[in-house]
Amino acid sequence: MLDAVAALCLLAGAFFCLVAAIGVVRLPDLFTRMHAASKAGTFGVGLTMLGVAVWSADAGPVTRALATVAFLVLTAPVGAHLLGRAAYRDGVPLWERTVVDEKAAEAPSLPRTPPAAPRPRRSAGKPGPAR
Amino acid sequence: MSGSGTLLGTVATASLGIVALAIALTLVRLVRGPHFADRVVAVDLLATLAVAFLGVFAVGVDQPVLIDVGLALALVSFVATVAFARFIERRQPTHTEADRA
Numbered sequence: 001m002l003d004a005v006a007a008l009c010l011l012a013g014a015f016f017c018l019v020a021a022i023g024v025v026r027l028p029d030l031f032t033r034m035h036a037a038s039k040a041g042t043f044g045v046g047l048t049m050l051g052v053a054v055w056s057a058d059a060g061p062v063t064r065a066l067a068t069v070a071f072l073v074l075t076a077p078v079g080a081h082l083l084g085r086a087a088y089r090d091g092v093p094l095w096e097r098t099v100v101d102e103k104a105a106e107a108p109s110l111p112r113t114p115p116a117a118p119r120p121r122r123s124a125g126k127p128g129p130a131r
Numbered sequence: 132m133s134g135s136g137t138l139l140g141t142v143a144t145a146s147l148g149i150v151a152l153a154i155a156l157t158l159v160r161l162v163r164g165p166h167f168a169d170r171v172v173a174v175d176l177l178a179t180l181a182v183a184f185l186g187v188f189a190v191g192v193d194q195p196v197l198i199d200v201g202l203a204l205a206l207v208s209f210v211a212t213v214a215f216a217r218f219i220e221r222r223q224p225t226h227t228e229a230d231r232a
Binding site for chain 2: 003004006007010011013014015017018020021022024025030033034037041042044045048049051052055056058060061064065067068071072075076078079082083085086087089090092
C-alpha cells in the first residue's frame, strides 16, 4: 500500500518536473519561463521527495526528504524574485503580448526595451553604492 | 537497479527516464539563451531537477543516503542563484551586448 503511494508520488513528481522543463523551453519570455521553472519545478521535486519519504519510512531519511522540500519551498520564491528583479533592471525584453507591467508605472525612467534602444541603467531611485 | 521486478522498481526506472528527459529539455534552454538570465533560470531548474533525479535514483538503487546529496545540492543551488542575480544586477553593461544578439 505504502509502495503504491510512493510510486504515485514519484510518477506525479517526475511528470511535473517534465512540465517545468517543457515550460522553460516553450514559453515566450524570461519571466514566463521563470514562472514555469519555479512553480512547476518546485512542485515536481516536492512530490518526488514526498514519494521518497513515503518509500523510506525511516525517521532519518524522512526528515531529510521533508527538510529538502521545506527548503526548496522557502527558497524558490526568493530566488525567482531576486532573479526576476535583476533581469528586469538589466533590460530583459518582455513578451510583446504582456498586458500589465506594474514596474513601468512605478519607475517611468526605465524604457520598455525595444530591441535597438540603449540598455536601461540600474534602477532610478535606488541609492546603491557608486561603481 | 535492485528492485526492477517490483512495482516500485519499475516506477523508479520510468520516473528516472522522465526526469532525465526534463533535464535534457532544460539543457536546450541553457544552450539557446538568449539572455544571460535565461541561462541562469536553466541552471537553477537543472539543480532542482538534479535533486528530483537523486531522490528517484535513491528509490531505484535502494540507497536512502542519496537523499543527503539532494539536500546539499538544494542548499548550494539557492546560493548560486542569488549570486547570479546579484551579478546580473551589478555587472558592467558591456558584457551583455554579445548575449543580446
